[in-house]
Amino acid sequence: MKILFAPLQGYTTGIYRKAHAEIFGGVDAYYAPFLRIENGKPREKDLRDLEVSNPQHSNPEKPACAITVPQIIANSVDEFKVLTEVLLQKGFTQIDFNMGCPFPMQVNRHRGSGLLGDTQTVQAIMGEIARQSATETARFSVKMRLGQSSPDEAFALLPILNDTPLTQITLHPRLGKQQYKGAIDIKSFEKFYSECHHPLVYNGDISSVSQICEMECRYPKLAGIMIGRGLLAQPSLAAEYKAGKANITGKEFTDKLLQMHEIIFEYACKTYQGDSQILSHVQSFWEYIEPSLPKKVFKKIQKAGKLSEYQEAIIEMRALS
Numbered sequence: 001m002k003i004l005f006a007p008l009q010g011y012t013t014g015i016y017r018k019a020h021a022e023i024f025g026g027v028d029a030y031y032a033p034f035l036r037i038e039n040g041k042p043r044e045k046d047l048r049d050l051e052v053s054n055p056q057h058s059n060p061e062k063p064a065c066a067i068t069v070p071q072i073i074a075n076s077v078d079e080f081k082v083l084t085e086v087l088l089q090k091g092f093t094q095i096d097f098n099m100g101c102p103f104p105m106q107v108n109r110h111r112g113s114g115l116l117g118d119t120q121t122v123q124a125i126m127g128e129i130a131r132q133s134a135t136e137t138a139r140f141s142v143k144m145r146l147g148q149s150s151p152d153e154a155f156a157l158l159p160i161l162n163d164t165p166l167t168q169i170t171l172h173p174r175l176g177k178q179q180y181k182g183a184i185d186i187k188s189f190e191k192f193y194s195e196c197h198h199p200l201v202y203n204g205d206i207s208s209v210s211q212i213c214e215m216e217c218r219y220p221k222l223a224g225i226m227i228g229r230g231l232l233a234q235p236s237l238a239a240e241y242k243a244g245k246a247n248i249t250g251k252e253f254t255d256k257l258l259q260m261h262e263i264i265f266e267y268a269c270k271t272y273q274g275d276s277q278i279l280s281h282v283q284s285f286w287e288y289i290e291p292s293l294p295k296k297v298f299k300k301i302q303k304a305g306k307l308s309e310y311q312e313a314i315i316e317m318r319a320l321s
């Protein structure tokens, strides 16, 4: 079964995806955090980040990433067209459409899970997907939740989605109002699984090889599992599943983490200026890994206000491995 790396704004940056593919691997495709419209234009910062892992710009001797699939978030056909046009120009041929983001900033602008209750707008965007799939080289997928406030929303949309030429649907079986906590609605997931005509990818709270295998056994029609926080916490997870066992030892894990960190750190030092900017880009690497780290070292990393203090903490970690 395919393992897809979920997009997490602020965590799975271009350099993170590139470093993960190089050091841990096991992931079939990396989904980039959403590109959105800001001040009437595609957000420059998001576009620059996509370049880091764009296959067109990678060194052929050192392939950057498995595959990066850019994602867009839009509240209308107009926004959708502006965003897809710029991605097509950059050579991307696969685009994911976000109908799941629960952040109030997006939901209040009628984007992400804020769009799920609006059948008419979704229908119009799906019409545009059908048009572009027939005339352009692009292929589209959708990442969605069950609804903003009720699972009825996803089931009202499903006939429209079934009629649209999508490569896959990724479903996170929570409601927007739950954000990322609270119970997963597995009953609604099963109903969606049986009624969805597209390849379906499950997403939500997967953090071990045994959970992946359990999903594979329970839902044999699943096209894949998309994992976010579980892979951030244990970057070896996808490779371990592919190898058929949890085979990475403590020392090997720490060594690989440090190698991955080195790539991200070097990039941050080259790209950003000043200690605080650099630190804000590298400290997030450790956030989800916290449970696997010695408490003292993690605290030192988080508290570092200067680059020299941060580097001391990394040296301490290296000494422990």
Ligand SMILES: Cc1cc2nc3c(=O)[nH]c(=O)nc-3n(C[C@H](O)[C@H](O)[C@H](O)COP(=O)(O)O)c2cc1C
Pocket (backbone or CB within 6 Å): 006, 007, 008, 009, 010, 032, 033, 034, 071, 098, 100, 101, 143, 172, 180, 203, 204, 205, 206, 226, 227, 228, 229, 230
């Ligand atoms: C901080 C944060 C940022 C996220 N950014 C995105 C995003 O840009 N696009 C998206 O589709 N999902 C985003 N998500 C949702 C994740 O892709 C994923 O659906 C969610 O974390 C549940 O999967 P998991 O339990 O495997 O982490 C974000 C989640 C978090 C916590």
